[in-house]
Amino acid sequence: MRDLPDDDEWTPDRLRAIGDRVRAERRRQGLTQDQVWQAARVDRRTVQNIEAGHEMKVGTLLRIAWVLEMSPADLWG
Template identity: 75%
Template sequence: MRDLPDDDTWLSDRWREIGQRVRTERVRQGLTQDQVWQVARIDRRTLQNVEAGKEMKIGTLLRIAWVLDVPPASLIP
């Protein structure tokens, strides 16, 4: 078992990487943010926050992965 680091910077690094992966996949597919948030039935601001690397709910990430047709694990570092 590993001990957690003394601070939570590792968490924000992971959130940013998830956001970058979501953005990269969305752009690769030629989709706009509007298309994704509407089909995923999430708020526009929520998708913007995800792509900005802010903390998100797992349900939100699952919805986005479903819409992008990618395994959720491909978005998580």
């Protein structure tokens, strides 16, 4: 087991990477953000925030992964 770093500088990079993967898969499928948020039954701003690398709930990520037909592991990278 490893200890967390002394600061949280590493978390924004990880969140951005998840958002980048969501955006890339959405675009690969030719979907708009509107299509994704409506299918996932989440707020429009939620999809925008995820793709921007903001904090996100695991349950919301699972919904979006389902809609994009991705495994949760693919989101984590």
